[in-house]
Amino acid sequence: MTAVEVDxxxxxxxxxxxxxxxxxxxxxxxxWQPQVAxxxxxxxxxxxxxHRGHGRSPVPPGRYSLADLGADVLALLDRLDIxxxxxxxxxxxxxxxxxxxxxxxxxxxxxTLACTSAELGPPSGWADxxxxxxxxxxxxxxxxxxxxWFTPQWRAAHxxxxxxxxxxxxxxSAEGYASCCAAIETMDIAARLSxxxxxxxxxxxADDPATxxxxxxxxxxxxxxxxxxxxxxxxxxxxAELPGTINELILGHLKxxx
Numbered sequence: 001m002t003a004v005e006v007d008x009x010x011x012x013x014x015x016x017x018x019x020x021x022x023x024x025x026x027x028x029x030x031x032w033q034p035q036v037a038x039x040x041x042x043x044x045x046x047x048x049x050x051h052r053g054h055g056r057s058p059v060p061p062g063r064y065s066l067a068d069l070g071a072d073v074l075a076l077l078d079r080l081d082i083x084x085x086x087x088x089x090x091x092x093x094x095x096x097x098x099x100x101x102x103x104x105x106x107x108x109x110x111x112t113l114a115c116t117s118a119e120l121g122p123p124s125g126w127a128d129x130x131x132x133x134x135x136x137x138x139x140x141x142x143x144x145x146x147x148x149w150f151t152p153q154w155r156a157a158h159x160x161x162x163x164x165x166x167x168x169x170x171x172x173s174a175e176g177y178a179s180c181c182a183a184i185e186t187m188d189i190a191a192r193l194s195x196x197x198x199x200x201x202x203x204x205x206a207d208d209p210a211t212x213x214x215x216x217x218x219x220x221x222x223x224x225x226x227x228x229x230x231x232x233x234x235x236x237x238x239x240a241e242l243p244g245t246i247n248e249l250i251l252g253h254l255k256x257x258x
Contacts, residue, residue, distance in 0.1 A: 003075035007056035008049035012040035022093030028055030034243035053176015063182035117215035126185035130178035142169040149237040193222035200226040205234035
């Protein structure tokens, strides 16, 4: 397990409490744009980053693991001289957050998990998707990914933004996307959820076909004192579909755990 120097952007006051935002498979750090103004105006220092194999981050060869992706986060905190941070993760980012909370609990102040799962099978489905992407590129999965990300009503009302998100997926490295599929396929975080000690908020989109609310409920039930919220109408990228609601929930959680 060797960490890579992932690409990142920092917004907000240099002396503000740090909040790391970790995104979905097939996205880049632009997916968090709907949260930046709300967090920075509340005084937080916002750190967005691209997973390895995504955006402008390096694309090391081979299958990745959640341990690899978690090591990248810890290395980023070290580079930025951040001893302890709030962490907000959506989808793959939430899986990474759970792994970091298990492996390095002293580095996280709070944990917010949105539209994610600790057990997402069957494993063969992730292997098949990785094989498709390696053979045909990420454009082969872009339309289907965005159909999972947003409700049909949202896509119909926002055709231009829908195309932008499809382009985001299609621009992701095929090797990086496929190797992150392997990280999801092999994740082993469910059995250790009870060890997470950071104050945790779990948010599910009521219309999320990828990680429906029962997945979030199981996480919240397993983490001591975790809170659970379902929001609607929202599919997988609930942070973009219902940004006001998500921002209110995140800020409420951070302010309750200063």
